[in-house]
Amino acid sequence: MAEPARWQWSALSVLTxxxxxxxxxxxxxxxxxxxxxxxxxMRALLQVARVGYMDATLWQHLEASLLRVLAxxxxxxATAIPLGLVLGLNQVLKALVDPLIEFYRPIPPLAYxxxxxxxxxxxxxxxxxxxxxxxxxxxxxxxxxxxxxxxPIRVRVAQSLxxxxxxxxxFVVLPSALPTIMTGIRIALGAGWSxxxxxxxxxxxxxxxxxxxxxxxxxATDLVVGGILIIALVAFLFEIVLxxxxxxxxxxxxxxx
Amino acid sequence: MTALALRGITSRHTTRSxxxxxxxxxxxxxIRAAELTVLIGPSGCGKTTLLNHMAGFTRPDAxxxxxxxxxxxxxxxxxxxxxxxxxxxxxxxxxxxVAFGLRLCGLPVADRVAVAxxxxxxxxxxxFERHQVWELSGGMKQRVSLAxxxxxxxxxxxMDEPFGALDALTRxxxxxxxxxxxxRTGKQIVLVTHDIEEAVFLAxxxxxLSSRPARVGSRLVLDFGQRYAAGEPxxxxxxxxxxxxxREQVLSWLFEQGExxxx
Numbered sequence: 001m002a003e004p005a006r007w008q009w010s011a012l013s014v015l016t017x018x019x020x021x022x023x024x025x026x027x028x029x030x031x032x033x034x035x036x037x038x039x040x041x042m043r044a045l046l047q048v049a050r051v052g053y054m055d056a057t058l059w060q061h062l063e064a065s066l067l068r069v070l071a072x073x074x075x076x077x078a079t080a081i082p083l084g085l086v087l088g089l090n091q092v093l094k095a096l097v098d099p100l101i102e103f104y105r106p107i108p109p110l111a112y113x114x115x116x117x118x119x120x121x122x123x124x125x126x127x128x129x130x131x132x133x134x135x136x137x138x139x140x141x142x143x144x145x146x147x148x149x150x151x152p153i154r155v156r157v158a159q160s161l162x163x164x165x166x167x168x169x170x171f172v173v174l175p176s177a178l179p180t181i182m183t184g185i186r187i188a189l190g191a192g193w194s195x196x197x198x199x200x201x202x203x204x205x206x207x208x209x210x211x212x213x214x215x216x217x218x219x220a221t222d223l224v225v226g227g228i229l230i231i232a233l234v235a236f237l238f239e240i241v242l243x244x245x246x247x248x249x250x251x252x253x254x255x256x257x
Numbered sequence: 258m259t260a261l262a263l264r265g266i267t268s269r270h271t272t273r274s275x276x277x278x279x280x281x282x283x284x285x286x287x288i289r290a291a292e293l294t295v296l297i298g299p300s301g302c303g304k305t306t307l308l309n310h311m312a313g314f315t316r317p318d319a320x321x322x323x324x325x326x327x328x329x330x331x332x333x334x335x336x337x338x339x340x341x342x343x344x345x346x347x348x349x350x351x352x353x354x355v356a357f358g359l360r361l362c363g364l365p366v367a368d369r370v371a372v373a374x375x376x377x378x379x380x381x382x383x384x385f386e387r388h389q390v391w392e393l394s395g396g397m398k399q400r401v402s403l404a405x406x407x408x409x410x411x412x413x414x415x416m417d418e419p420f421g422a423l424d425a426l427t428r429x430x431x432x433x434x435x436x437x438x439x440x441r442t443g444k445q446i447v448l449v450t451h452d453i454e455e456a457v458f459l460a461x462x463x464x465x466l467s468s469r470p471a472r473v474g475s476r477l478v479l480d481f482g483q484r485y486a487a488g489e490p491x492x493x494x495x496x497x498x499x500x501x502x503x504r505e506q507v508l509s510w511l512f513e514q515g516e517x518x519x520x
Binding site: 153156160161162164172175250255 | 312314348
């Protein structure tokens, strides 16, 4: 018999947890208020998908959250990658900007959330900004690290083929750093999703984070768990897409001897 | 015809503790055009430092490198460089790697593909155009590196222990390939190696460097490479008493250098 593939092991662990969850709910070991069973959660989600919750269907909540995360992601990529590139190429600028990024990066978004509301109000700007900040720092750090890790021999080869400074960046530095940047984006997107619930604490009327908070206030634990699962599922799908993209863009990773 | 002149080069390395040691002290050397010049010397004598100055990657603390009377101020397409590691760009195919230099100077796609193809032919890599570089063996990667440098049509090829990481058989194949390329293109080649047999076999002008700070200890004019190019088999050349005598001469000279620097 063939060895089980890696995905089969992964499936086994997921199914075991689901099974244990179902068993606990079925045996009535924990009251549904604390932990509703998989069937109850599924029912709650189907209900929201069909009828809606707080004037919006599950799809509309999902759409609102996705748009916020994607807007924040695009803004972060458009700013963080160029900044990281510049910081990796210029030691003085790096010394100037590094402490600022390292200062705000470890602060939990919930801590500066009130400040953002005071400065930017309770509209979409504050929500997207909060997620943006969570995504921005890891992408800058990863891009800088990727640029600094470029093999100097490759740079020298390009120079001795007549490459200008700009050509070295475009043809050697950027492609060399790309795998590291992609890893940064994967980590950053995870951080972005984790910030979503905090962002939707700000006077939101739609969104998965809003749905979870609202449901918790009504002790609708089944919908809380359902919302969490949907967020996890979407984040997981993002990760898979990014991994595929990374492998597609840098197929040589782990194969250069 | 390109003549390369090193004039009064002084080069110091500063260690982390702050002490400066001289790698090169007022070093001068003339490298003639169209020669296959090999620099050999004990490890740490400054061979690679010299090559880096010639390539323009580093600047000497004093003195200058001159090509046809012009002082080298940085790297340039007139000097192709080949390192021990292949330094190929893995996001490009074999063909794209070879055409890279031509792309940098803005040659149209059709032209650079044509040049890259004929250069791959020169290094016996026909049929590998579409391959990814990480699929190639070490020897093939070095062929691609050689083709990449040649495609940009430099006046000089600078090679820093280019075959040092290859097995004995592949190394000999690369040596004969280099001789073939040298004969076909007539380019000036400067090669740094610590492999004595390689040095004696390839060099038309063998420069033996003393231990640090490097001096030109001895200079031999050799013709084993030409004999290969004229059709004599490699193994016969390398087992020829004349070859063995030269090899032993270089070897004992290097051993003397080693004893001097140890004592």
